[in-house]
Amino acid sequence: MSEKKIIKVAFPHMGNVYIAWAAALKKLGIEPLIPPMSAKKTLELGTKYSPDSICLPYKLILGNFLQAIEKDVDYVAMISSPGICRLGEYGQSIKNVLKDLGYESKYVELQLYDGFKGMYKFLTELSGVKNPFVLIEAINMAVRKMFVLDRIENLFSYTRAKEINFGSAETHYNKALSYIMNANTVRELKKAEKAAVEEIKKTEIDKDREIVKVDITGEIFLVQDTFANQNIEKELGRMGVQTRRSLTVSGFIKDAIIPKCFKQGETHLERAFRMAKPYLMRDIGGDALESVSDVAYANERGVDGIIHISPFTCMPEIMSQNIFPSMREDCKIPILTLIMDEQTGRAGYITRLEAFVDLMKRRKFIQKKQELANNIK
Ligand code: SF4
The missing domain is CATH 3.40.50.11900 (Rossmann fold)
Structure with a gap:
């Protein structure tokens, strides 16, 4: 009997969003393929296959996809919105580039303004999961993680401005991120947030600065x-x-x-x-x-x-x-x-x-x- 193939999905970077995405996909039994963190190579790759005057996010997103595809992904997932700016054109343009380069990964899109329903539909199509409880749990986890990430970001920023040894706040912050990333349930996430706050607070700061x-x-x-x-x-x-x-x-x-x-x-x-x-x-x-x-x-x-x-x-x-x-x-x-x-x-x-x-x-x-x-x- 052949084993069920695990779907691998890549999504582009935008700050720490990858942590929330990964949390939702994992809950649905999908393997999140996190592309290498954006770097000079990502930008060079994206720029090479981008229209001249397109905006910087497009180039980086395309670069992320091209780097992820080298690792053999089944889907590349993107957010999209109709309308007034170029974000609405990103999807078709990225699809064309991937097709022209001969990649077989499928391109899927989450329509931003379809709200909760859109996200629900998107995740069902991607994972094949129909159980509403599992789907809601996946969305809930991703959303909660994103809120936690933004909260600890504020604490990190305060600490960094007052740190005594330059770079120490960042070291603690990176450790704090790993706590959030490794939390798999709401309970674990609550504990992870507490631990993350304590971790960042370990930074030696000059309170009076x-x-x-x-x-x-x-x-x-x-x-x-x-x-x-x-x-x-x-x-x-x-x-x-x-x-x-x-x-x-x-x-x-x-x-x-x-x-x-x-x-x-x-x-x-x-x-x-x-x-x-x-x-x-x-x-x-x-x-x-x-x-x-x-x-x-x-x-x-x-x-x-x-x-x-x-x-x-x-x-x-x-x-x-x-x-x-x-x-x-x-x-x-x-x-x-x-x-x-x-x-x-x-x-x-x-x-x-x-x-x-x-x-x-x-x-x-x-x-x-x-x-x-x-x-x-
Ligand atoms: S707002 Fe629209 S046009 Fe501006 S950078 Fe973002 S996607 Fe491009």
Whole structure:
């Protein structure tokens, strides 16, 4: 009797999303094939087979698939959305490249805006599993892991900005990630989160160090993916900056996947429509609406600065960057806009970050001096 073949599925990287994907697939008896972490080779490979003017996420995603396919996968799985930006074209374009190169792996797509139902359908088709309890358990595990990952990311960022030995927070964080990755049940995950928090807290920090706080917004792939954004948060951490990602995958899940009846409080997208209104009335694709609203939100919270990162040729983010100047009257927060592609040089990019951090520190110093003077009066 022949053994049942285990299906192998590869999916692209975007920050730590692979941990959540892997959790769902494992629950369904599928072997998740995690492509090598994105690196120079991934980008070179993706760029080689990409249309010239396509955005950076496409090149990296294609590079991930091409590297995964070398390991003999049955499916490559992608997310897609209809509509206004190039994400809607990614699927067909990737399919064509894989076909032209003679690969036999099947291409499957999760339609982002089909919500929970779409995810359910996608996983059923992929795995052949029909049992709703198993499917819901798989989705639940992936969603919970993503929320945990985003929570520990915030703690990591705080710790890194205050660490005494540069790099030690990251060492503990990587260990913490392995706890999350190895958790197979909700109970184990709860324990793993506790252990992960304790692990990160082992980092020796200077509690009294004055740090500046920065929000990171822009195109979601670039905000999440450390290779694509040249590890911006690590560089900022080195300069004593605590970062907070305005766009998170858990935030996106809350908007797109979790059914309404389970949601609590205002979601990111709801806040985006509310706060972007004076400057942008409707969704113009990509994450432009969120980016505009994130500036207003950071300003309202008195954050020291906000960095907007976008891929070269990303139309929605070009639009949002053009709106920022008109927000100046209401939003005094310093904004740094960074455009990235495979040509972005490291030295110039670090210089811009250093100058921005310097500006925020000076501004903070002046504000404190003024507050002190006002108190004395
Ligand atoms: S938001 Fe921009 S970078 Fe992302 S897929 Fe759309 S066009 Fe490309």
